Amino acid sequence: MTDGIDGPADQAPTQRSALRRWLAGGAVATLATVVGLSLALRSGAAPACAAPARPVAALPAVGALLAPPVAGTLHKGKATFYDSKGAGGNCSYPAAPADRRYVALGPSEYADGAACGGYLEVTGPKGTVRVMVMDQCPECAPGHLDLSREAFARIADPVQGIVDVSYRLVVDPPLSGPLTFRIKEGASQWWFAVLVAGHGNPLRSVEVRQGSSGQWRAATRESYNYWLIDSGAGPGPYQIRVTDTRGHRVTATGIRMAPGTVQRSSVRMYGGSSRGSVTATGTPSARPKPSASASTRASARPTPSVAMTTDATASVEPTAVEAFAAAPLATPSPSCG
DSSP states (O other), X not given: OOSSSSXXXXXXXXXXXXXXXXXXXXXXXXXXXXXXXXXXXXXXXXXXXXXXXXXXXXXOOTTOBOOOOOBTOOEEEEEEEEOOTTOBGGGTBXXXXXXXXXXXXXXXXXXXXXXXXXXXXXXXXXXXXXXXXXXXXXXXXXXXXXXXXHHHHHHSOGGGOOEEEEEEEXXXXXXXXXXXXXXXXXXXXXXXXXXXXXXXXXXXXXXXXXXXXXXXXXXXXXXXXXXXXXXXXXXXXXXXXEEETTSOEEEEEEEOOOTTOEEEOSOOSSSOOOOEEEEXXXXXXXXXOOBTTBTTOOOOOOOOOOXXXXXXXXXXXXXXXXXXXXXBOOOOOOOOO
């Protein structure tokens, strides 16, 4: 059974929302092209070529900053929904949250992964839901939230497809447990990459050192949410120091070079920490299928891992709160082919 759109009827709301966004974006782009041609002709200049129309929401607005939603600020926008099929999205998490309440942000608010792991409180016509930032929506403009189907159903009737919402960044949300660390497949003592999860607030920095007396080395966050040190950090075990955007800082020790394995420490980002032997487990994940609301969404998918144990200790080191560095997004210049 269909609902006037190719595909099952239960997919119609998502497809309709995607169609609305595509039509709206295409209409604006077409109007801009017509206005530009009209002005050129009035000035007596003939256009050299016309660039193909694209939905204006595919790129952040000119001059827009790459920065996650700001704490203490109420944002207004719109929400649609999609289904990640259980995968962890562009943030590279092994799986979606157990409650399946997550959100994909447009490029400007996703901010090359800087928003990953944070939480938004979203209010719509029916109520409010708390969602974890897990994914990027390439075609979403600033203020456009692409929620999971389950989260959308908490704030609106899915038949509506797209609704007005308000949202804010949650400060110090309740933690699901201690920090986890996942060394990426292919990592070695000469190339280091780690995924940090369970931190509550978005992260500001990750630093790594070999053993307990080595020099701290700053890792660089990639857009798929792994923290990299291109020249490596040694064979391990490591101390990893994590700082979030609210100034919470903790240090986990005993993290081993065990690619593909989720190592669960005894370190909580805030609210206390513990010391002792901990267990690391692996969670397999599947590659996400394209959805009606984000057909070009892609992410690095971890592979299944094996169980292991490691020891971890923690120390809490408060530090000053620093703002995210934000830079204007470069605007590509049109070309003719």
